[in-house]
Amino acid sequence: MALLQIAEPGQSPQPHQRRLAVGIDLGTTNSLVAALRSGLSEPLPDAQGQVILPSAVRYHADRIDVGQIAKAAASSDPLNTVLSVKRLMGRGLADVKQLGEQLPYRFVGGESHMPFIDTVQGPKSPVEVSADILKALRQRAEETLGGELVGAVITVPAYFDDAQRQATKDAAKLAGLNVLRLLNEPTAAAVAYGLDQHAEGVVAIYDLGGGTFDISILRLTGGVFEVMATGGDSALGGDDFDHAIATWMVEQAGLSADLDPGAQRSLLQAACAAKEALTQADSVEVAHGDWRAELTRQAFDALIEPMVARSLKACRRAVRDSGIEIEEVEAVVMVGGSTRVPRVREAVAELFGRQPLTEIDPDQVVAIGAAIQADTLAGNKRDGEELLLLDVIPLSLGLETMGGLMEKVIPRNTTIPVARAQDFTTYKDGQSAMMIHVLQGERELISDCRSLARFELRGIPAMVAGAAKIRVTFQVDADGLLSVAARELGSGVEASIQVKPSYGLTDGEIARMLKDSFEHAGYDKVARQLREHQVDAERLLEAVQGALDADGERLLDAEERMVIEHQMEELRQLMSGTDGPAIEQQTKRLSQVTDAFAARRLDSTVKAALAGRNLNEIEE
C-alpha cells in the first residue's frame, strides 16, 4: 500500500521546514512588517533599505502608490491621497463627519454605514485602504523571506473596540492574509521588551502613536505576559500634536480657518516638521507662505499639555484598575513615535517616579513583538520556555435592559477568552419575541454607550410575564471579538449573532464615554432612578389596562372604574416629566386603588381554575 502523505490545509508536509509567519504593525502614521530570522525578530526592509512604510495610499486612475511616494503627494493631490486611515476604521459616516474639518476627503455613503472616500478609482472604504497598505507589506515579506506566508499577527490598539477590531481583521482578509491573531499593541511591545531584557515583575507600557494612545499594566512571570489592566484613548496621538501646532499657526498668522485641502495638508506637514525638530532644538522657525514665526519648546509644551494630562489620567486609572500601587510598577516602556517628544517622557517619568525605558526603537518594538508571537502561533517551536499572552477586554460589554439602561455582562479588564451568561425574562404576558441589544461602554444609559448589534429572539412560547427564562451568552475570543447567543431555556428556542457592526462611534467617543461616566456619575444615578420609576410605572399601567380590558366590566362598578382610570391618567401625565419621586408616589397610589380589583380577579381565576379541575375530574 502506498504511503500517503497527509497534511492539513496550510500545514507544511515537511515537518522541519520553518513556517513563514510575520508580525504587522498597522499604524496610523507608519506601518512595519517583522519576522523571525535566524532566531532574531527584526523588521523587514524594502528594496531601498527602509523598514518604515508610511501609512499613505494614493489612488491613480490605473495604479495605486503606497508609502513614501504617496505621502509626498499628500498636498499636491489631497483628494486621492489617504493618510491616517486608521482613524476611520470601524467608524460610521455620521461619526466621520463630526471629525469634519480635519479631513480633506470627499466622503460618500455606501450600502453599509461605512464612510467611503471618493477617489479617481471610485469610492474606497477605510477597510480597503488599509488592505492596500497590508498588501504592500505582505508582498515585501514574501519577497524578502522567499515564500508564501502561513499567516500574520496584526496589531491593534488595546483600546480598539469591537468594530475597529473587526474592521482590521476584514482588511487583513481583503489583503489575502491569514490572521493568526489580532494582538494588542502594548502587549506586543511587552513581549519584545520582556524577552529582550529577560524582565520579570510588573511593567507599564506607555504607547503613544500617531493617532491612538494605550496604557497597559502587565505582570511578567516566566514567559507568561498577563495584562492586569489596560486603558487609553483611541483618538489621542501625535496627529493631535500636529493639529495643535497648525491651529496655533493659523491663529498667529491670522489665516482664515477654512483653508483648501492642499493648504491644510502643507500646514500640517509644517507643523509635524516643527514638532520633530523640537525633539532636539529649543526653538524652531515655522513658516506658512510669507508668514514666519518662532515656536519655542516651552510654547509647544504648553500647547500639548492638555493631551499629555489626558494620557496621564488614563495611566492612573489603569494602575487603579490593576489593583496595585503605582510604586509597584518596576519598569515603564515607551512605545510609539510620539514618545520622542521630550515633554511626554518627562511627564511619564514624573508620574511613575522612574526614567522610562527607550532602548528598543519605539517605532519598531510593536512589530518585533508581533513577529515573535506570529512565529509561536505558526507552530514553530521556540528555544526555552514557550510564550503565553493573557490579554483583557478594554471596555465593558453589556445589554440593554428595560428603560434604556445598560447592564454590564462582562466588565472591562476581564481576561479573555471569556464566556458569561445572564438570564432575563419576559415582561409581558404572551410575549413571543425579545430584542437583544448588545452594547459596549462604561456609562449606565445606553444612549451613552456604543451600540454593537441588535438581534431578536423569536418563537418564545406563550407564557405569563416573568415565566420565560432567556439566557444570553457573551463570548469573547482570543482576538477580543465578541459573539452573542440567546436561548429560551424551557423551549430551547435559539438565536445568535457574530457581532459585526457596520458603523461606529464618533471619534473620541469612547474616551468621552469613559470620562463622562465618572464626571456624570451623580447625574447618572438620578437619570437611572428616573428611568427605573418610569419603567415601573409603565409596567403597572400596562397591567392595569390589560386587567380593565379583560375583567373591568364584570368585576367593577362604574364608580370604582372611574377612580382607577383617574389615577391612571394622573400617572400618565407625570410620566412625560422628569420628577422621579412624584412618579414613584403616583405608581404607589395607582397600585393601592387597584388592590381590591386585583384581589377580586385573583379570586375569580382561582374559582375558574377549581371549576376547570372539577370539570376534568368529572370527564375522567
Added chain:
Amino acid sequence: MGTPCHFALFDLKPSFRLDLEQLAARYRELARGVHPDRFADASEREQRLALERSAGLNEAYQTLKSAPKRARYLLAISGHEVPQEVTVHDPEFLLQQMELREELEDLQDSADLAGVATFKRRLKGAQDELNESFAACWNDAAQREQAERLMRRMQFLDKLSYEVRQLEERLDD
C-alpha cells in the same frame, strides 16, 4: 451541571483560605495548556474546544481569586445556592453601611484625598476581619446562617470598595 468543581480544576480541596500566589501560579500553568494560542494551527473543532476550556478556566480563576465570590461559591457547593437578591435582616451591619456611605459622600464633597486613603485602609481592615470570620465558620452546617450573613457583608464591602475606586476617579481631575 456537567462543569467540574473550580477547586478540583486547580487540584485544590474546597477551602476559603487560599494561597493566592500559588493559585496564580497554578492558573498560569493551566492556561498554558488550554489557551487558544496553543491551537492556532489546529482544526476548527479543537480551536473551539480550546476557547471553551480557556474561558471556563478564566471563570474559575476569577471566582476563586475574589474573596466574596469564593465565599458564595463555597456555600453553593457545600449546601445550596444562596439567592442573589434577598431582603437582608442584618440591621446592625446595614446601619454601619449607611454610615460608611455617608462618610464617603463627605469625602467626595471635601475632595479629601488623604481621607480617601485612610478610608481605604479601614475598609481593607474590615474586609480582612470578615474573611477571617467566614473562614472559621463556613464549613460548619450549624453556623450556616452566620456564614451566609458574613458572605453578604463581604459582598457589600466589595461593592463599597468599587465605589471608592470610582470616587478616586472623579477626584482625579
